[in-house]
Amino acid sequence: MVEDYYDPKTIFPSIPVVTTTPGVGFDDSYINTASIIWKGTHYEYDKNLGLLRIIDLSNNKLNGEIPIEVSYLSQLRQLNLSCNNFSGAIPRNIGNLNKLELLDLSRNKVFGEIPTSLAEISSLNYLDLSNNRLSGRIPTGTQLQTFDPSRYTMNFGLCGPPISRSCPGDEPYVPQSPANDSDQGAHDEDGGEWINLLWFYIGIGIGFTIGFCGVFGSLVINTSWRHAYFRFMHYLSDWLYVMINVKWALLWRKHSWH
Numbered sequence: 708m709v710e711d712y713y714d715p716k717t718i719f720p721s722i723p724v725v726t727t728t729p730g731v732g733f734d735d736s737y738i739n740t741a742s743i744i745w746k747g748t749h750y751e752y753d754k755n756l757g758l759l760r761i762i763d764l765s766n767n768k769l770n771g772e773i774p775i776e777v778s779y780l781s782q783l784r785q786l787n788l789s790c791n792n793f794s795g796a797i798p799r800n801i802g803n804l805n806k807l808e809l810l811d812l813s814r815n816k817v818f819g820e821i822p823t824s825l826a827e828i829s830s831l832n833y834l835d836l837s838n839n840r841l842s843g844r845i846p847t848g849t850q851l852q853t854f855d856p857s858r859y860t861m862n863f864g865l866c867g868p869p870i871s872r873s874c875p876g877d878e879p880y881v882p883q884s885p886a887n888d889s890d891q892g893a894h895d896e897d898g899g900e901w902i903n904l905l906w907f908y909i910g911i912g913i914g915f916t917i918g919f920c921g922v923f924g925s926l927v928i929n930t931s932w933r934h935a936y937f938r939f940m941h942y943l944s945d946w947l948y949v950m951i952n953v954k955w956a957l958l959w960r961k962h963s964w965h
Contacts, residue, residue: 785809
């Protein structure tokens with residue numbers, strides 16, 4: 708029985724050759740080839756691999772190093788090699804894939820540093836390098852620090868943002884304790900509340916002073932207003948006295964009746 712397999716060293720293209728034609732300019736001629744053995748039959752593809760947009764070989768049993776030739780697929784948009792047994796380093800020239808939007812190398816055995824050229828791919832919007840054996844500082848760029856730290860998890864040798872593990876020579880990462888945060892927040896809230904209450908009390912005092920001076924000051928100055936005011940207060944007190952007594956008598960009568 709012939710075993711079916713993919714050889715990762717032959718399914719990727721060889722380096723494209725760029726030739727020039729006098730009077731015409733550059734002429735891209737691809738000599739890319741890919742050899743695949745499927746069900747005992749050998750298949751070979753050539754001349755069109757440079758135009759590939761998507762490569763998805765995830766969840767297989769591929770091993771060996773990631774071929775460096777993959778970095779010459781200039782039109783590649785998505786590369787998914789996750790859940791295999793790839794080892795070795797990430798190709799240094801992977802930054803040549805300047806149209807790459809998705810790169811998933813998770814759950815392999817890739818080791819070494821993350822190439823600095825990867826940070827130069829501005830179109831990259833999905834990256835997953837988790838569950839490998841990568842080490843060193845995560846390159847600083849416009850892209851790699853924007854991904855969630857979980858995209859780098861289980862690479863115990865990695866350091867630097869966006870993960871919390873600091874690199875040698877950097878200042879140690881000391882997370883602030885929640886207790887300190889809550890105390891500081893409570894202190895800030897208390898301070899802000901005290902300022903608001905202070906202005907509230909000041910407003911009450913100013914309003915009371917203005918009202919007192921406006922009402923009682925006019926009564927002191929104007930005699931006719933003062934006499935009218937006292938007559939009104941006397942009438943009001945008599946009216947309240949009568950109403951309270953009447954209501955009390957009614958309540959007492961109802962109580963006695965029951």
